């Protein structure tokens with residue numbers, strides 16, 4: 001049998017070990033150092049727009065730290081996208097705040113700007129105060145309608161923290177995801193567009209915000225010769241070893257993104273005209289997804305199959321797939337949270353599947369996966 005095909009395996013450039021060896025040779029085996037500084041510089045240059053970057057231990061830490069910088073605390077509400085991974089919303093709970101979930105719009109699958117405005121109005125009417133932050137997500141690398149979301153946020157004076165964990169390199173109107181909001185979060189977990197074995201970053205607008213982020217990421221230590229603490233901080237900096245992996249990965253970031261897009265184009269050709277199978281695509285020319293994972297919707301009435309049947313068939317063929325994210329407003333842990341729902345996330349959850357798209361996925365793999373899916377489709381019309 002052929003090798004097993006995974007959703008998004010890590011892929012090394014070969015340069016990673018050079019940067020790690022340099023760290024050992026110079027004894028920078030600590031959570032700061034030349035690799036951390038260089039990795040942050042390189043990410044900042046990649047993102048553009050004059051943004052600064054703070055490298056952290058995880059994407060979840062980046063979202064948590066972002067909410068700290070925005071002053072989120074007990075009793076506050078934070079508007080989160082319901083259709084996402086739990087790490088978009090959990091950090092609000094770490095701070096004693098309450099996630100308020102907003103559903104998606106059907107084109108990008110991300111936060112619906114109109115429903116967002118409805119939610120903000122209703123929260124203000126009910127509580128007499130506005131939510132403290134808004135966390136839209138660029139899910140599977142597909143940019144949210146971030147312009148419209150930021151316009152709504154601006155109207156009510158609420159800061160946006162973009163969850164760009166899956167969207168490194170994705171663009172909306174030619175501008176990189178993660179650079180639209182007041183703050184942005186990236187992830188370098190093992191399965192993301194690039195990896196540091198585990199890590200993340202906070203995207204910030206200026207040096208002063210960067211200084212504050214560093215302060216809270218290093219235990220909020222005040223400038224005294226002894227350890228003086230006047231606020232609660234965290235131990236969230238990235239290690240110089242992990243940043244060495246990140247520097248090696250930066251040399252292949254563009255190659256990875258191009259590969260994900262090529263895989264998407266090959267799926268698109270393979271699924272053209274296949275009844276009941278719809279590959280998610282950029283809604284129009286303003287969107288430019290990195291296609292971190294390629295995703296399909298399966299219409300059982302037209303295709304004669306279901307995404308669960310496809311998942312089991314592909315698994316038997318040695319191909320890893322996964323159902324789309326289960327919406328947060330349907331998660332038991334968030335059962336009592338306020339939510340503003342239009343049915344989109346729930347419909348997507350029941351009907352969609354993530355397909356492999358990582359740098360180890362070959363053209364042959366795509367052809368084999370597509371052939372397996374086509375074989376499951378039983379067109380009702382002869």
Ligand SMILES: *Cc1c(COP(=O)(O)O)cnc(C)c1O
Pocket residue numbers: 058059060061084085087088137163165166186187188189198199200
């Ligand atoms: C991976 C991910 C995160 C969290 O990143 P970690 O580095 O795993 O902590 C947050 N949000 C989304 C949408 C993610 O996919």
